[in-house]
Amino acid sequence: MDNFTLIGGRFRPKEGPVSGAMGDVWTAEDTRLGRTVALKFLARRRLLQQGAPTEFAESTARMFQREARAMARVNHPRVAHIYDSGEHSGDFYIVMEYVEGKSLAGHLRCGPRLPLERTARWIRQICEGLDAAHTAEVIHRDIKPENIMITRQGDVKLVDFGLAYLTDVTQTHIAAGTPLYKAPERWHGETGSVSSDLYSVGCVLYEMLTGHPPFGSHQDDALTVGRMHQDDAPAPPSAHRPGVPAQLDSLTRALLAKDPAERPKNAQTVAHAVGEILNALNITDAAGRADIPDTQGDNASFSKRIEALDLRIFELELLHDPSDQPLIDARTEHAEVTGQSGDTRGAAAMYNKLAQDCQMLFGPFDVRTLDAFEGLARWNRATPAN
Structure with missing residues (x-):
C-alpha cells in the first residue's frame, strides 16, 4: 500500500504498518477532516497465502467485523472510538481513533513499579471504560496490558475488541483469550461475561502492583497457566510489595475470586471502590492509614x-x-x-x-x-x- 492510495475515498496511509498475526495497523490521514487516524486492516489474504484453512480465515473475518460493531456501540472517553469500516481490494478495514501514547504493557516493562496513586487511577479509568462497554452489552474478553493504551495526557483508552462478545446477538462461542488474564470459568468453555472481564482486570491490577501477573509467566504453556487460574490462590499483592494498602489487597482478592458470584457486581462498583482508595491515598499518613x-x-x-x-x-x-x-x-x-x-x-x-x-x-x-x-x-x- 503506498501513500498515494486513498482508502474509502478519504483515508491516506502515512506510517506503518505495525503487523500482527491477524492484521496490520497503519497511521493514516483523514483527508476530509484533516486528522490522524489508525487504519487497521485484516490480513485475510496473507493468512490464506500462509496456508491457513479457509474456514479459519473466514472466522477471523467475522471476528474483525464484530470488532467494528462492538466498538461502534461504545461511546466513552475511556474507549477508542471507531470512525468507519469497509473493504478495500478484498481486505476488510476499520478506521479508529489514533491514540498517541504507549500501552500499559510498555509502561510495565519500563523501570520500577507504578506508583500506587497512578495504579489506582488507571484501574478506575479501565473500569469506567468497561462499564460503558458492558452497558452497551459488549463483553471485551481480552483485557490485558497490551489492550490498554495510556495517552500522552496520562489517561486510559481501551482498544482491541477483536474477541468481544455482543450479549444480545447470537454468535459462535469463542474460547480464545490471553492465558495470563483469562478467568477460570472461561477455561471451562464459558463464553465470557461482565464477571470474567472483571477477573481480567484483577489480573492486570495484580501485575501493576507487583510487576508480574498473579499466575504464571509468558514462558509457561497455556494449560499450566489455566490450571493455576482454576486451582491456585495468589499471595496478596502486599506480600510482594510492602506498603500496598489493605483496601487494594482486598479489591484484588475480590476480583480474582474463583467463583464469579463472589466478584464485584459490575465495573461501576469497582470504579467507585477505587475512587474511595484514591481518596484514602490522598489523606493517609506515611504509614498508609488514616489518622x-x-x-x-x-x-x-x-x-x-x-x-x-x-x-x-x-x-x-x-x-x-x-x-x-x-x-x-x-x-x-x-x-x-x-x-x-x-x-x-x-x-x-x-x-x-x-x-x-x-x-x-x-x-x-x-x-x-x-x-x-x-x-x-x-x-x-x-x-x-x-
Whole structure:
C-alpha cells in the first residue's frame, strides 16, 4: 500500500504498518477532516497465502467485523472510538481513533513499579471504560496490558475488541483469550461475561502492583497457566510489595475470586471502590492509614477495630447492594465503635449518613431508618457543646 492510495475515498496511509498475526495497523490521514487516524486492516489474504484453512480465515473475518460493531456501540472517553469500516481490494478495514501514547504493557516493562496513586487511577479509568462497554452489552474478553493504551495526557483508552462478545446477538462461542488474564470459568468453555472481564482486570491490577501477573509467566504453556487460574490462590499483592494498602489487597482478592458470584457486581462498583482508595491515598499518613481520633479508652484497640471495620465495609460494598443487611449491620457497628473511641461527632455523622440512606432505601418509618436516627440523636447528645 503506498501513500498515494486513498482508502474509502478519504483515508491516506502515512506510517506503518505495525503487523500482527491477524492484521496490520497503519497511521493514516483523514483527508476530509484533516486528522490522524489508525487504519487497521485484516490480513485475510496473507493468512490464506500462509496456508491457513479457509474456514479459519473466514472466522477471523467475522471476528474483525464484530470488532467494528462492538466498538461502534461504545461511546466513552475511556474507549477508542471507531470512525468507519469497509473493504478495500478484498481486505476488510476499520478506521479508529489514533491514540498517541504507549500501552500499559510498555509502561510495565519500563523501570520500577507504578506508583500506587497512578495504579489506582488507571484501574478506575479501565473500569469506567468497561462499564460503558458492558452497558452497551459488549463483553471485551481480552483485557490485558497490551489492550490498554495510556495517552500522552496520562489517561486510559481501551482498544482491541477483536474477541468481544455482543450479549444480545447470537454468535459462535469463542474460547480464545490471553492465558495470563483469562478467568477460570472461561477455561471451562464459558463464553465470557461482565464477571470474567472483571477477573481480567484483577489480573492486570495484580501485575501493576507487583510487576508480574498473579499466575504464571509468558514462558509457561497455556494449560499450566489455566490450571493455576482454576486451582491456585495468589499471595496478596502486599506480600510482594510492602506498603500496598489493605483496601487494594482486598479489591484484588475480590476480583480474582474463583467463583464469579463472589466478584464485584459490575465495573461501576469497582470504579467507585477505587475512587474511595484514591481518596484514602490522598489523606493517609506515611504509614498508609488514616489518622483515627484516640481521645479515650484503649486507643490502639479502637484504632484496630475501626480499621478492620473500614476494610469490612469496603469488601461488603463490592459484593452487596446498599440495602443488604450485612452492610447495614457493618455500618452500624462502625458508627458505634467510632463513638466508643471518643469520636462522638464522627459517630453522629456516620449515623446521619446511614439514616439518610435507609430513609431513601426503606422509607421513613422502617425500623432500620428509625434505629439509625436514634443512633444519631444518642451520639449528638454525647457530643460536648463548643
